[in-house]
Amino acid sequence: MENILQKIFREKMISNILIYPRRQSFEIIEKVVQLxxxxxxxxxxxxNISFVATEEESVMTSARLFGFSYIKAEFDRVKGQIRYGEKISYGKKRAYINCYALSDENERYRLQNEINPDLIIIDSEFSDKKIDGLIYKDIDIICENNSFI
Incomplete structure (x- = not known):
C-alpha cells in the first residue's frame, strides 16, 4: 500500500527535502531516509535531503550514526545571514545528506529559505505549532504517533 510520502513523490517533482526532526528521533530519521x-x-x-535541529550534539550524533554530513552553521545577526563552516562527512553513501544545528527559529527559517526545499517534513515536538506532518503548500499528515501512514 502506498504511503503519503510515496503519493507525493508520484504526484509532484520533488528534488530537495528539508526535515525538522524531533530531538533524538533516530528511528524516524532512519525511516524517512529509507523511504x-x-x-x-x-x-x-x-x-537532496537536509536536517535541521536545535541541539548540536544530537545533530552530530545523527550524522555519525547514519553516515550523513554535518555542516557547522552560525547565524550572523549583523549581516542577517548564515555563515557555513566545516563540513564533516561521516560516511560515503549518505554524505549528500546534510545536517545543521541552529537553535533560533529565525536561523532555521533563514536556512530554510536558502535551501528552498520542495518538501518540508516537521516532527511535532520541534514545531511551535505542534504539527505532526508534512508541508507541501498545504499540510498532509504522514506521521501519527511516530508511525508513517
Missing part, C-alpha cells in the same frame, strides 16, 4: 532512498532509486535520481 526517500527507495523512491529516489526508483526515480533514478538523487534527492
Amino acid at each position: 526517500i532512498e527507495e523512491i529516489s532509486e526508483k526515480q533514478g535520481k538523487v534527492i
